[in-house]
Amino acid sequence: MKDTMTGLRASYIRELRAYFATPLAYVFIAIFLMLLGFFTWEASRFFDTGVADLQPFFYWHPWLFMIFLPALSMRLWSDESAAGTTELLMSLPITITGLAIGKLLAAWTVALLALALTTPMWMTVNYLGAPDNSAILLTYLMSALMAGAYLAIGAAISSLLSSQVLSYVIGVVVAFVFTAAGWPMVLGAISGALGAGVGDLAAQFSFLTHFETAERGVLEVRSVLFFIGFVALCLALNVIWVSQRRGAMR
Amino acid sequence: MSPRSFLPVATALLLAIFIAATLIIQPLLRGARADFTEASLYTLSDGTVSALQNLQEPVDLTFVYTRRVGQEYPAVRAYATRVRELLQAYRAEAGANLRVREIDPLPFSEAEDEAVAAGIVAVDTNGEDPLYFGIIGRNTIDDQRVIPFLAPEQEETLEYDLTRLIARLDRPEPPTVGILSTLQGMQGDGQGAGYSFLQEAAKSFNITQIDEDFYALPEDMDVLLMVHPPDLDDWQTWLIDQFLLRKGRAIILVDPAAKTAPGSEFGGLRERQIRSDLGRFGDVWGVHLSEEAVADTESALPIQAPVGEGRTNVVRHPLYLAAPPAMMSRDSLITAELSRTVNFGAPGALEIDEASPFDVEVLIHTGEAPSWIPAEEAVKDLSVQDTLALYEPVEGEKPLAVRLHGALVSAFPDGAPPPAVPDDPVLAELVRASAQTAQPHIASSERDAEILILSDADMVDDGLYVDLESATAFADNGALLMNALDVMSGDANLLSLRARASSRRPMSRVEAMRDEAQARFFGEQAQLENRLAEAQARLQELQQIGSTDGFFEGDLEATLTDEERSELAELRTDIVETRSRLRSIERDFRREIDALEGWLKFINIFGGAILIGLIGLFVWWRRRKVGPS
Numbered sequence: 001m002k003d004t005m006t007g008l009r010a011s012y013i014r015e016l017r018a019y020f021a022t023p024l025a026y027v028f029i030a031i032f033l034m035l036l037g038f039f040t041w042e043a044s045r046f047f048d049t050g051v052a053d054l055q056p057f058f059y060w061h062p063w064l065f066m067i068f069l070p071a072l073s074m075r076l077w078s079d080e081s082a083a084g085t086t087e088l089l090m091s092l093p094i095t096i097t098g099l100a101i102g103k104l105l106a107a108w109t110v111a112l113l114a115l116a117l118t119t120p121m122w123m124t125v126n127y128l129g130a131p132d133n134s135a136i137l138l139t140y141l142m143s144a145l146m147a148g149a150y151l152a153i154g155a156a157i158s159s160l161l162s163s164q165v166l167s168y169v170i171g172v173v174v175a176f177v178f179t180a181a182g183w184p185m186v187l188g189a190i191s192g193a194l195g196a197g198v199g200d201l202a203a204q205f206s207f208l209t210h211f212e213t214a215e216r217g218v219l220e221v222r223s224v225l226f227f228i229g230f231v232a233l234c235l236a237l238n239v240i241w242v243s244q245r246r247g248a249m250r
Numbered sequence: 251m252s253p254r255s256f257l258p259v260a261t262a263l264l265l266a267i268f269i270a271a272t273l274i275i276q277p278l279l280r281g282a283r284a285d286f287t288e289a290s291l292y293t294l295s296d297g298t299v300s301a302l303q304n305l306q307e308p309v310d311l312t313f314v315y316t317r318r319v320g321q322e323y324p325a326v327r328a329y330a331t332r333v334r335e336l337l338q339a340y341r342a343e344a345g346a347n348l349r350v351r352e353i354d355p356l357p358f359s360e361a362e363d364e365a366v367a368a369g370i371v372a373v374d375t376n377g378e379d380p381l382y383f384g385i386i387g388r389n390t391i392d393d394q395r396v397i398p399f400l401a402p403e404q405e406e407t408l409e410y411d412l413t414r415l416i417a418r419l420d421r422p423e424p425p426t427v428g429i430l431s432t433l434q435g436m437q438g439d440g441q442g443a444g445y446s447f448l449q450e451a452a453k454s455f456n457i458t459q460i461d462e463d464f465y466a467l468p469e470d471m472d473v474l475l476m477v478h479p480p481d482l483d484d485w486q487t488w489l490i491d492q493f494l495l496r497k498g499r500a501i502i503l504v505d506p507a508a509k510t511a512p513g514s515e516f517g518g519l520r521e522r523q524i525r526s527d528l529g530r531f532g533d534v535w536g537v538h539l540s541e542e543a544v545a546d547t548e549s550a551l552p553i554q555a556p557v558g559e560g561r562t563n564v565v566r567h568p569l570y571l572a573a574p575p576a577m578m579s580r581d582s583l584i585t586a587e588l589s590r591t592v593n594f595g596a597p598g599a600l601e602i603d604e605a606s607p608f609d610v611e612v613l614i615h616t617g618e619a620p621s622w623i624p625a626e627e628a629v630k631d632l633s634v635q636d637t638l639a640l641y642e643p644v645e646g647e648k649p650l651a652v653r654l655h656g657a658l659v660s661a662f663p664d665g666a667p668p669p670a671v672p673d674d675p676v677l678a679e680l681v682r683a684s685a686q687t688a689q690p691h692i693a694s695s696e697r698d699a700e701i702l703i704l705s706d707a708d709m710v711d712d713g714l715y716v717d718l719e720s721a722t723a724f725a726d727n728g729a730l731l732m733n734a735l736d737v738m739s740g741d742a743n744l745l746s747l748r749a750r751a752s753s754r755r756p757m758s759r760v761e762a763m764r765d766e767a768q769a770r771f772f773g774e775q776a777q778l779e780n781r782l783a784e785a786q787a788r789l790q791e792l793q794q795i796g797s798t799d800g801f802f803e804g805d806l807e808a809t810l811t812d813e814e815r816s817e818l819a820e821l822r823t824d825i826v827e828t829r830s831r832l833r834s835i836e837r838d839f840r841r842e843i844d845a846l847e848g849w850l851k852f853i854n855i856f857g858g859a860i861l862i863g864l865i866g867l868f869v870w871w872r873r874r875k876v877g878p879s
Contacts, residue, residue, distance in 0.1 A: 026866040033858030041854060047847045052757050117858040124850050128757040138286040199321055204276050205269075212328060217287035222279035226272060233268040237261060244257045 007098025008105075015076070015106030025072075029114045032068050036060055036118065052129025054136055057121055058215050061143045062207050065111075065150045066179050070171030072110055073154030076103045077242065078164045100238045104148070104155050104231075111147040115140065135217030142214035145227045146207055150175055152234030159241045178230075182206025294339055298413045301420075302344040309344075309419045312386040313337055313352040314365045319381040326383060329402040333385075336408065340416075348416070355382045371398040385412070389419040410583065414736060418454075425739035427451060428468050430460040431477035432523060434512050435711060446716050447728045451735060465669060466684040467493055473738045474500040478508050478526045478707035484667040485685075487530055491661045495692050498658065498699035499738040501731070504528060505707035506598035507543040507629040524629045526707065534661045535654060536606025539705055540599040543628035544648055545569045545637055547776055548617025549577060551593055569596050569628060569637045570714070571616065572725065573650065579613045582653060584702070584733045588726040592651075593714040596628040597706030599648035607656060613702075614651040619643035619776055635787045638780055651730075654701040659694050666691045702734045763843055775835055782828045789821045 019025040036057070040046045044056030125131045154171040161167040180186045181202045190199045203209045210223035285293045313334065320326045337350045355362035355370075357379050365382045366372065372380035385397040395415045400408070418424070429436055435445035437459065440452025451457060458468045462480045467489050474493060479502075482490070494500055504526045505511075513522035527539040550566035572591040579585050592614060599620070602610050621641040623632075632640075669685045671678045708714060715725035723729070792814055810818065 020869060023866065026862055029862045030859035033862070034855055037851075037855035037858070041851045047757075047760075047850065050757050050760065117861055120854050120857045124854055128759050128850075130758060132287055134286045200317070201273070204272060213283075217285070219284040219286055220279070221282035222276050225275060225279070229268060229271060233264060236264050240257070240260050240264075 004095045004098035007095055008102040011099045011102030012106050012109075015103050016109060019072075019106065019110050025110050028068065028071065029110070029117065032064060032114050033117055036064055037121070039064070040121070052125050052131040054121065054125055054131065054139065055215060057118075058139050058143065058211075062146065062179050062211055065147055066175040067172065069107075069111060069147060069150040070154035070157075070168050070175055072107045073104075073151045074158050074164045074168040074171060076107060076155045077159040077238075078162055078167050096239050096242050097235075100155070100159075100235055100242065104152060104235065104238075107151045107155065108148050111151060112144055115144055115147065132217060138217060138219055139214050142211060142219075142223070142227075145224065146211055149178075149207060149227050149230045149234075152231045152238075153178070156234040156238040156241065159238050159245070178205065179207050182208030182212070294343060295409065298340070298409055299343055301413050301417050302340060302348065305344055305347040305416070305420050307390050307420060308347050308349065309416055310349045310351075310388045311337060311340075311416075312364075312368075312388075313350065314355060314361075314368075314370050314382045314384050314386060315352060316356070316379065316382045317354050318356075319375055319379050320383060322375075323381075325402040326381070329400065329405060330383065332405065333400055333408065336412070340412065368394060369396050369398055373399060385415070387415045387419050393419055395419055407583070407586070424455050425472040426456040426458055426468065426470050427473045427475050427735060427739070428458045428460050428471035429475045429477070430462075430464070430479050431475075432462065432480050432512065432526075433478050433508075433510055433707065433710070435510070436477050445710050446712050446721070446723070447710050447731055450728055450732060454732075455735065455739065464489075465681045466688070472497065472499060473735060475735075476500070477503045477710055478505055478511060478523075480523065480526075482529060483670045485669040488662050488666055488691075489688070491531070492689065492692065494699055494701070495658055495660060495695050496689070496697075498695060498697050498701075500699075501702045501704075501734050501738065502528070503704045503707045503710065504539050504598070505596075505705065506539060506541060507596045507625040508707045509595050509629055510708045510711045525625060528703070530661045534659065535608060535701075536603035537608075537610070537652065537654065537703060538601045538603075540601060540622070540648075541625065542598070542622040543569070543596045543625050544571075544599045544616060544620045545596075545623045545628075545641060546571050546616040546620040547641070547643075547779065548619065549573050549591075551591075565634050567634050567637065568621070568641060569623060569632055570594065571597060571650070573614050573616070577615055577617070577647075579611060582611060582613055584653065584730065584737055585613050585651075588729055588733075590724070590726040592727050592730050593709060593725045594650060594706040595708035595711070595714055596623070597650050597704075597709075598625075599650065600652050600703060600705050602649065602652065606654075607659070608654040608699075609656050611653045611655070612649040612651070613653055614704075615647040615649050618647055619645065620648050635783065638783050641780065643776060650706065651702065651704045654699065654703070656698055657695040658699045660692065662691070663693070700738055702738070760843060760846070763846070767838070767840075767842065775832065778828050778832050778835070782825060782832070785821050785825050785828065789818070789825070792818050792821070 039060045040057045044059060046056045049056060122136060125136075126133070153174050154167070157171045157174065158164070158167040161170070183206070186202075190202050207227075210220070210226050213220045213223055315330050315333075317330075320330050334352065341348050341350045353361040353364065355365045362382070365384070365386075368386040370382050370384040370386065372382060375381050383400050385400065387395045395418055397411055397415060429448075431437070433445075436448055438444045438448070439459070440448040440450075440457050442449070448457070455473075458471060460467065464486060467474075471493065474490065474497075490500075506525050506527070508524050508526065511522055511524050528535070528537065532538045545568040547566070547568045549571045550568040551570035551572040553565065553567045553570060571594040573594070574591050575585075575588055578588060578592070599616070602612075621643050623637065623640050627640065666688070669681050671681055709727045710731070712718065715727040716723050792810065795810065795814075
């Protein structure tokens, strides 16, 4: 009987160490934070809105996640196949499910650290006025959940491909599909070609749609379920894809 | 199954499960939500719930929305979802008495005809198909009310608008508004004549005129609207006093200098009444109308003024006030949704006693350095220059509109006064008869009073806020008064909806800095602006002399004396200097705020990156110290 928890813990610690052993995670977080700050203050002109509301800040989260998070998760499995350690892993007395969850959680931890380091933004808005802090907390939690969904996409795809670069590019493309499904430009095109009903259906699968209610300070149970369901789907795909490779290797 | 086909099949199966589960679960959980906003903006208020639960007759709501067009506008799409879900919440609360349907008016469809016939606005979308986005409400006797366009920026009042629409449909007999006014434009039933506001009010309310010499008030009156009322005798005052104690809903527009008052000083049918005030009520309520009118440079209304030679120029006239939303209360439903100015013509100021027994809420106020102008001057057509010559700034904002709320006591502690019996025997008999049937005197409120007082009667005049050519309003005078009538005549359900806090949260620190800078610079700025206006007026005067007399000599300044010429030169340098000083004041004004922005921007763009860099350095240093293990 292989132990799922052991595998989870072992791979979580191993991957987390790997992230911080090289400058990758630091550089990644630093650039992410600078871009987020730049977009909030320069593109959305946060200060000129005159409103103590983090909406111009949260607006950019899905788009930046779309670009950055596949970079975090691209190496999760591609690395193993490139280094040829997949076989070694498979021979260990641990389940693939535990491994997959552990790897995802490690990447998620790095994303959460990045999110935590945006605290100056929260302090700024409290310094400037009296924002609705419970609504902000909700939006942060939802953003963290959404980050998990973006990472899960990248993790699943990296288990299919042995090239990191390729898995990054395809990860961004898939993430873009799930982000842009709720984007007015794309939605308008879908509705125009296939009817408004199809457009509304497509919007139900968009991260933007589910994040948007949280931005207004409303916790929708269906949005939480959507993100959890999406992470579960990607993990399941991840597991069967990895086991398939193992099967093929034998 | 071969291992080769297992992968695609399993993948497809998982995707199908996810898609099916999403499509099934998403609609099922539509209402499952928790409202994290502090003011519970997305939860139905008690007022709405009680209005919906007490519906007497079925009401049909039709949500009109061009989905395909709306989807191209993110704000509209998000708002449409919100409206749709709010309507569902309404239906859940009201049960069978509220029917909701949605139509999608594609071009040339029956749905489009229905929307247009009901008065839903077709919004132009850059030459594409029009966007219809509104709500039609109908009741069983085919009364119809519509929200012609659901503007996303008015989300704050969506619930109020919807609940009001339903409440109106549920109670088809509109409330009665009694009007007591000496102004010509306020006479009549509002059907095609009179001020725009009167005509607008007549669409939503029963209008009953009260004669200037009244000896009884209309029995079924719900709201009393007094606009520049005549001088009242004791009996009339007592009648109003008793109405306020029993029904307690009144809107009162008084004016120390009513420019629109009928009659003239010379040989008119009667003496022109330029002042109206609160009379006996002022002492009881603790609110008085100033003797003098106020002018305000900060909110001065831009008007076309003659500058000689038949030319006109746009100048800001301090005696006409255009109070922007920033000078209005954002907490009261009456003013919260106004987005344009409310314009006044030589208003007075309201003085509120410390000891007023009411909750007094100032809805509109002047700028910070208004000036008193004698009423007999203000009522004339004073020019900008003449007004500025009389301008002596006084400290502090003056209230222009206040709302009183609370329990009243009678202004007649000794009971009803005897009616003034006219000489005409027939009239005298009528007066006696109505005095007999008058309801007994009561000394205190039966219900809490809601009274709105404005210190200007001219604001109802179309000239101040309606573009006469297009008949559209360019300021919110009419909207303010209609809001007030709605709030006053609505049942308690609607009134409680007013308490919804605005979801707008200003950067209070920045505003405080701006206010402080304003306090520092405003005095000097106003002074400089006055000096500039004076210098320009004098300059014009001199140039006019030159241009009329010296025109043919080709030298505009030829006929000026040496003294006048040197004055002209001085004036010109003075004007240039004053202007540059004004500009530098404006720069100083923003300097600190700009510095704050710069700092915050730096911290937020680079702060996190520096922090993570430090963490990285620390980890690296620890690792080196410990050494490779």
